[in-house]
Amino acid sequence: MDDKLVWVWAMLILYIIYCFWWGLKGFFSEKTASGYGIAGRSIPFAAFLMAATAASFSGWTFIGHPGLIWKAGLAYAFASFYVLTIPITGAFFAKRNWLMGKRYGFITPGDMFAYYYNNESVRWLTVLAAFLYSIFYSGLQLIAAAKLFYWVAGVPETIGLWFMAFIVWFYVVTGGLKASTWVGVLQFLLLVGGIILLGVFVIIDPLFGGWSGFSASVMKLDSKLLEVPRVINFGLGGGWTAMMILTYMFALMGIQSSPAFTLWNFGIKSPKPLAWQQVFMSTFVVGLALFFFTAFQGMGAKVLQLAGQLAPKVDGDVVPMLMTKFLPGWALGLCFLGAIAAIHSTAAPYIGTGGTIIQRDVWWRFVRKQAGSHKEQIWTNRIFATLLTLAAVIVSLTASDAIVMIGGFATAFGTIMYLLLLGVHWGFKFPSIGATLGMIAAIAACFLTYYTYKYPLSMHTAFWGIAVGLAVAYLCRGLGFKDSEETIARQAEVRAWLDSIDGPSESGKKWRSAMKFVVPIWYFMALGPGIMLGNKGISIAGFPPIWSWQIIWWIIGIVVMWALCFKAEMSTTSAEQIRRADVETMDVTKESDETVVKK
16 A cells, blocks of 8 residues: 555544544433533533534535635635634624523524524424535535545545545434534644645645745736626626625625524533634634635645646545645645544534434424433434435535535525524514514525526525525514514513623623624625725735735734624623523423433
């Protein structure tokens, strides 16, 4: 066997042992439905900090992101701003998800939405959104894994897909959310390390001769690879226009508003890590990797292709080809493991949480009529997670679109959850029937603007989904639909409690008022029509103008996220808030029909 392959297989075996150990540990220790499904609300600070970050950025980032930069140029590199737009969603909702879970005992997001809107139909729609998100998003991870395994180890794509699916399936179904989280800690380190490692080896290779040679080569590329083409396209599609970039970021904001992340928020021990995950781990650490090292890979691949030294056929080929071309054995093994870890870091929690949501919200509530033991719930949860894994594999085997575009379609089903979350957490006023019909319309709009009329006005599916959903919800209000007295009273109680426990200080109010202007301005300049100024802007340290524009607004974005999460108090909590959340409980969710005796 080739020395490089020895490194690859040796590191993969060690990784599998680590994953299986956590899975088996959970298999023998988790005895309750909430222990298996939401880790007993005990996920600690450091584990969530790294695992949630890894789950947000995944194999899509590791393999698909450089591939689309190779294909579309630096216009697509604006997608690196999801290091800010993903955690901005977390800043809006994550802390309040935790508070609601603590007070009312919610296990699934369906529990929360059905309670607040006093309507079981929104539970079913949440299950549908979670199912669609899970199979498409996990499916794209497996596509990336199969391509990687083929290029690096020569394993046929179908066999590699099933093998990688088996690994993630095993530790998810055996260990539950806690196992996925602790495996995610290692996966975060491998993900970020692998991206940086490959980018460094591309830059320092004699083919480029360091940054100056690389920069000179990039500057000679066709201008269409170094600029955003236009603000908007009046028609269908139209490439990476400013409006596509902006609305594509709406899709990626859906990652942390997805049912999976809401359930994960219920599972953390304390909301203390939220602000640090959003500002430091996501915006700064992953931002550093993406704005520099994934762009090094993507633009480097384009230079090599034009020089006849690399011949990718599709976006998913780029990173595996770079790995086998530039990396020595030990680095290839580490980078391969980083990519596999990135892929699993997302597939695992989405398959696991999807299984929990289907089991709790469909099987346990409606089939078993809330009459199932903890043991039964855990095993049926494992069955549903298995079925989701099979569905994701089928998606992988039949998908033909670019990896990142499949991902964007998947995350649109997270973006439309804004409709329900805005009502629960921030009191957006539309009737319960509006929430139901709005979600139905949003799901329909997502399919219509992806499969039938793709990207009208060069605006992404996620934009059309949430826009149509909100329009329908507020139309119901405008037509005079009213909620029952019980629903009105229930929502008033939730509003009063959230306002009392999570009201900002006087300083926080001032910062929030400022952020209402600062955040939209940042979006306009960093992601919206303002980016057209970057086409002919300044060049810094050899970076093309549009790349320099991205780096400048990333740095500004770090400050914006710090102000939003810490100074405006969107993600911070006090000891008094945590104390109140612990004692002011009003459990409205039945967990099981049996009591588990503690050891």
